[in-house]
Amino acid sequence: MRAVVAARPGGLDALQLVEVPDPVPGPGEVLVRVRATAVNRADILQRLGHYPPPPGASDVLGLEAAGRIEALGPGVDGWTVGDRVMALLAGGGYAELVAVPQGQLMPVPEDMDWVIAASIPEAYVTAWQALNQDPVPGSGSWVLVHAGASGVGLAALDIARALGARTIGTTRSPGKAGELADLADRALVPGPEGFRDAVLTITGGHGADVVMDLVGGAYWADTVAATAVDGRIALIGLLGGPRAELDLAALMGRRLTVRASTLRARPPEQKAALVASFAAWASTRLADGTLRPRVHDLLPLSRVADAHRMVQDNRTVGKIVLVVTDDGLVDR
Incomplete structure (x- = not known):
């Protein structure tokens, strides 16, 4: 063959x-x-x-x-x-x-x-393993998806929408923002100022109930700050690098759950x-x-x-x- x-x-x-x-x-x-x-x-x-x-x-x-x-x-x-x-x-x-x-x-x-x-199969099952955990996003909740224009990112937005959640997608490419805006409730292109304030503004100060993070290192501080109290971060990619400074007080103070996962292995x-x-x-x-x-x-x-x-x-x-x-x- x-x-x-x-x-x-x-x-x-x-x-x-x-x-x-x-x-x-x-x-x-x-x-x-x-x-x-x-x-x-x-x-x-x-x-x-x-x-x-x-x-x-x-x-x-x-x-x-x-x-x-x-x-x-x-x-x-x-x-x-x-x-x-x-x-x-x-x-x-x-x-x-x-x-x-x-x-x-x-x-x-x-x-x-x-x-x-x-x-x-690969994109949707990867997204499903990250989203189908407690708390599972549902009607009225906010889901933030980094690298939202990627195959896995789009699958996550699709699943979250089908679950009834409101969605925010990020992309590093301004050229993709228009298409992403058609697929998520809101699309963000993070600049030097980050995306924390934008997410909090969009969600009325609440933050994202679930974050699907395909970026990791470069976004980590803002990701934690943009997650709602009692929210969950699903780390499934490291497009922004494998290292970040971890503020344990921020995790404790917001009662956040972080779960990292891979699928292939x-x-x-x-x-x-x-x-x-x-x-x-x-x-x-x-x-x-x-x-x-x-x-x-x-x-x-x-x-x-x-x-x-x-x-x-x-x-x-x-x-x-x-x-x-x-x-x-x-x-x-």
Whole structure:
């Protein structure tokens, strides 16, 4: 099969589209013929050598995919050959075939095309694991999402809106602010003065009940100051760096909860539980259009370097999807 690998840690020229052996589904796994996959920032970090696959994961890039089940491994139940599925992966998505633990599959609604389906698993399950914790945002609450124009950021805004929350998205790019304003209740471009005062003004002095932080270090002091009393900060990214000064008195005084999390390295049983929880909540909302995944652009797998360049240069609002089929077309 054709697959994309990073021959060595490095730049775009490290990406190679090569022939590799077809994967064989093991016990509890299914083999999926991939129609489309999507690019995540984690793929960029892996290519650069900063985010290696967890033990046992494929060296082929790609953390999500959509396609049809081609074969079943021993012990699989609840799925049949030909089922339309989207998959959360530890690796292997940039390929014509991928073996997936059955618990990391979700059905693709009949009216949904492969492009949209491929853009969902990694971003939406990542956002879901951060938002679906106590306190879960609901009607009247405020959710602040940093890097709101990213794939995960947009998924978080989409989920928060579906939960009934009011949303604020931040972006470092003034060029993205207009599009972000169409997707969040309010969009902010933090300047030298930060964003604390703006968030407090928008929320009437209350602050954000839940913050989904993909930035970390550079924003940390303002993030704490902009969070409501008894609020929660979900740290899931470090775009602004891994280090920050921690004011423990501010955390105590506001009774804040901080929880940091990653998704890729979780064991399969935890991923299966997250996928099942998200699918149970999201399936009807995806089918009826309540949830609206956003795709920025669509490229053939052969242009994977162009896709990585666009994500690396922060030129996207939403996901870049790679079409894996030979003819470059995606059908249902």
